[in-house]
Amino acid sequence: MNFVTFNFHDVILLMTAILCCLFALLLIATNPPKNTSNYFLAAFLVAHACIPLHELILWGAEFKLHVREHVPGIYFIGGFAYYLDAVLLYFYVKSLVFRDFHLRPKDFLHLIPLGLFALFMIVAFYRYPASIRLDWINTEAFVYSGGYITAEFLSKTLRVVYCAAAFMLIFKYKDILKTTHSNIEKVDILWLKILVVGFVVITLMHEVLALAKVIGFIGGYDFQHPDPKGNIIEFIGLSGNYALFFLVCILVFTSMRYFSNFEAVRQKDSKEPPKKSTQEKLLNPEYAEKIDGIMRTQQTYLNPELTLDMLAETLAIPAKDLSMIINRHFNLNFYEFINGYRIEEAKKRLLEPANKDKTITDIYLEVGFNSKSVFNTFFKKLVGKTPSEYRQQPADVATTT
Structure with missing residues (x-):
C-alpha cells in the first residue's frame, strides 16, 4: 500500500x-x-x-x-x-x-x-x-x-x-x-x-x-x-x-x-404527600422532645460516620419521616442538627478538669468532627467564641454561655 x-x-x-x-x-x-x-x-x-x-x-x-x-x-x-x-x-x-x-x-x-x-x-x-x-x-x-x-x-x-x-x-x-x-x-x-x-x-x-x-x-x-x-x-x-x-x-x-x-443520597420526591403518622409527628412537639432525649442519652452523634439512615434505624422511624421532623421542629438540616449536639458536647469537655491535658484537636475528634475548620466554624457560629477563647474564660462565665 x-x-x-x-x-x-x-x-x-x-x-x-x-x-x-x-x-x-x-x-x-x-x-x-x-x-x-x-x-x-x-x-x-x-x-x-x-x-x-x-x-x-x-x-x-x-x-x-x-x-x-x-x-x-x-x-x-x-x-x-x-x-x-x-x-x-x-x-x-x-x-x-x-x-x-x-x-x-x-x-x-x-x-x-x-x-x-x-x-x-x-x-x-x-x-x-x-x-x-x-x-x-x-x-x-x-x-x-x-x-x-x-x-x-x-x-x-x-x-x-x-x-x-x-x-x-x-x-x-x-x-x-x-x-x-x-x-x-x-x-x-x-x-x-x-x-x-x-x-x-x-x-x-x-x-x-x-x-x-x-x-x-x-x-x-x-x-x-x-x-x-x-x-x-x-x-x-x-x-x-x-x-x-x-x-x-x-x-x-x-x-x-x-x-x-462517592457518597450518594436518596432522591427526594416532593410530590408524594406525608403519611398520616408522619403528619401527626410533625404537629406533635412531644415527639421532637423524645428524639432530643434519645440523642442526649444515647449520644449517637459521637459517631463521626453517622448518617440519616443510621439514626433513623436507631429511632425505628423511616429516614424520610425523620428528615421531615428535623426540618419542621428543629428548623435545621441533618448536618446542622447533629453538629449542634457535637458542639454542646465539646463545650462540656473543654471545661472538664479531667480534659485539661487534652488538645482541642483531641476533643473535636472525640465528639464526632473530622475537620478542624468545620469544628471552629460551627463553634464560633453557635457559641460566639472560638474554642480557644471559650476554654480560657473563667468556668462560671462559661456555664452561662
Missing part, C-alpha cells in the same frame, strides 16, 4: 474513539452488582466514541475518500451521538448523586431532540435516491447546507445545556449531602468537577465552531474553498479534538479510579 489513510490529526480522533470504547468495556467487565452509574458512564463513553469517528468520516484527510468510495452508507450515522452523549453524562452524574436514581418514563423525553434530528435527516437527506445522496456527500453540499448547519448548531447548544445542568447538580451536591450526612468533609468530588468542566469546555469549543459555521453561512462564506492562510474553523475543530483526546486519557481514567468512593 503506497497511500496514506490517516494523518496525525486523524490518528488523534481514532485513538480517542478506541480509548473511549476500551474504558467502556473495562467498566462493564468490572462493574459491581447493581451499580447503575457504571452503565451510564459506559454508555456515555460509547456514545462519545461515535463522535470522533463521525468527525473522521466527514473530515479525515484521506480516510473520508475511502469511506465515500466503499461505505458511503455510514455517513452521518455517528452524528446521532451528539444528541446522546451529554444526556448520558447528565444521567451518570445524577446516578452518582442519588443512589435510588433509575430511568423513569419521563426521562425518555430527553430523547425528543434525537427523534427530531432523525426526522430531519429522513426528510432532508435519506428520502432522496442513493445517487443524489452520494453526490451530496462527494461535493460536501449537504454538510454545508443551511439545514444541516442549523441542526448541528442546535445539537451542540443542547450539549452545552446538559453539561451545565450536570455541573449545577455537582455544585449543589454538598448541600444535598447535608440532609443525610453529619460529616461531609471527607467527600472529594474534585475529579468529577474536573471531568464535567472539561466536557463543558469541549462542548463550548464545539458550540463556537458550530456558531462560526452559522455566521459564515449567513455571510456567504465559501466553506468548500476556505482561505488556507486563515481557516479559523479548522483551527477550532482541531483544538477541540486534541482537548478531547487529553481529557479522555486523563480524566476518565481518574474517574474510574475514584468514583467508587
Whole structure:
C-alpha cells in the first residue's frame, strides 16, 4: 500500500474513539452488582466514541475518500451521538448523586431532540435516491447546507445545556449531602468537577465552531474553498479534538479510579404527600422532645460516620419521616442538627478538669468532627467564641454561655 489513510490529526480522533470504547468495556467487565452509574458512564463513553469517528468520516484527510468510495452508507450515522452523549453524562452524574436514581418514563423525553434530528435527516437527506445522496456527500453540499448547519448548531447548544445542568447538580451536591450526612468533609468530588468542566469546555469549543459555521453561512462564506492562510474553523475543530483526546486519557481514567468512593443520597420526591403518622409527628412537639432525649442519652452523634439512615434505624422511624421532623421542629438540616449536639458536647469537655491535658484537636475528634475548620466554624457560629477563647474564660462565665 503506497497511500496514506490517516494523518496525525486523524490518528488523534481514532485513538480517542478506541480509548473511549476500551474504558467502556473495562467498566462493564468490572462493574459491581447493581451499580447503575457504571452503565451510564459506559454508555456515555460509547456514545462519545461515535463522535470522533463521525468527525473522521466527514473530515479525515484521506480516510473520508475511502469511506465515500466503499461505505458511503455510514455517513452521518455517528452524528446521532451528539444528541446522546451529554444526556448520558447528565444521567451518570445524577446516578452518582442519588443512589435510588433509575430511568423513569419521563426521562425518555430527553430523547425528543434525537427523534427530531432523525426526522430531519429522513426528510432532508435519506428520502432522496442513493445517487443524489452520494453526490451530496462527494461535493460536501449537504454538510454545508443551511439545514444541516442549523441542526448541528442546535445539537451542540443542547450539549452545552446538559453539561451545565450536570455541573449545577455537582455544585449543589454538598448541600444535598447535608440532609443525610453529619460529616461531609471527607467527600472529594474534585475529579468529577474536573471531568464535567472539561466536557463543558469541549462542548463550548464545539458550540463556537458550530456558531462560526452559522455566521459564515449567513455571510456567504465559501466553506468548500476556505482561505488556507486563515481557516479559523479548522483551527477550532482541531483544538477541540486534541482537548478531547487529553481529557479522555486523563480524566476518565481518574474517574474510574475514584468514583467508587462517592457518597450518594436518596432522591427526594416532593410530590408524594406525608403519611398520616408522619403528619401527626410533625404537629406533635412531644415527639421532637423524645428524639432530643434519645440523642442526649444515647449520644449517637459521637459517631463521626453517622448518617440519616443510621439514626433513623436507631429511632425505628423511616429516614424520610425523620428528615421531615428535623426540618419542621428543629428548623435545621441533618448536618446542622447533629453538629449542634457535637458542639454542646465539646463545650462540656473543654471545661472538664479531667480534659485539661487534652488538645482541642483531641476533643473535636472525640465528639464526632473530622475537620478542624468545620469544628471552629460551627463553634464560633453557635457559641460566639472560638474554642480557644471559650476554654480560657473563667468556668462560671462559661456555664452561662
